[in-house]
Amino acid sequence: MTGIRGDGPIVRHDGKSNSRSELIRAAQRLLSQRPPSAITGKQIAKESGVHYGLIYHYFESKEALFLAAMEGLTSEYIKHRESTVDRSQPLPPLTFSGHELWWRAAANYSADGGASYASLGWTYPVLNHELKQILEHHPEVSEFEAKAHIVREVCLNFGWMFFKDTLQEGMRLTGDQMAELGNLISTA
Template identity: 75%
Template sequence: MTGSKKAAAAEAVKSDSDSRTELVRGAQRLLAQRPPSGITGKQIAKEAGIHYGLIYHYFESKDALFKEAMQQLTDEYIAHRDATVDRSIPLPRLPFEGHELWWRAAANFSADGGASYTSLGWTYPVMNHELDQILAHHPELSEFEAKAHIVREVCTNFGWMFFKETLARGMELSEEQMKELGHFISER
């Protein structure tokens, strides 16, 4: 293969990888806006700036794309938690700051009572990871105590993700006040 053919082949691989990445990112952005049932393949392609047919070139189905999108967000969130959480604290917070895309997407996936998670064979990896970590580091806590803590954190964060714009308008809070409030809720 000549140098120019090698360069063209390398560029095609890069472009191929970029297109796949853009589809995943586009799906992530849309999942942060609405439940998966409200997203079409054409909307994903438009959001990604990619031809619609490429979804099925890279993914077996739209659900496979959604699963990859959520898996990447979830892996990033869990890796961040593993690197930053002080596990000497029995019930550490599940902050959303810096991970709002994951929290919004997870909230939208949960909006249908978990049917979207079930359709993907999803097993709530963040909640289960957190439960495992709490119980491994604090055997003095009951499983119920750990689960109650996680439920409280998830409900607070999902509520914030779903209602923060409504609360800002309804309570006439400025963007600065909303940032301060978000930090307060995340650190409470």
């Protein structure tokens, strides 16, 4: 049963909404707004428009729902990188354009020092994928150089995700200026 994706809920071809997908998308949006420990099942139900009890019909726990949410965002981001990154460049940027939900959710998961990631049994797939790709395509780059590059990119992007609103206000930047800065940061 394939869904039709738009701005609204995923709808199956038979016209019925797909509650599981709606729960995942709601969890993704909420994870992009706050750490997982600050999200309740009731908030997920409200955000998704799905009855609270269905969370536990489709997922064994809230953490299992969060894992599905993060796996979906991560899969989309890695697929995007595989099709768009110029691997002739030894240390390509980890862009966030078009993947702000993943970056915000990853930043919120990281906010507690990694305990939330540990609860998922997370293996940092984007970071490890990127490390593997750099080392595979550029054996001249040391593992430490590649890791340092990834760390710098993550710190820059997490900072942008967390502080861009404050920076816009504090520096009196227009929306167009913020978009230009975001493009510069995302491709630097």
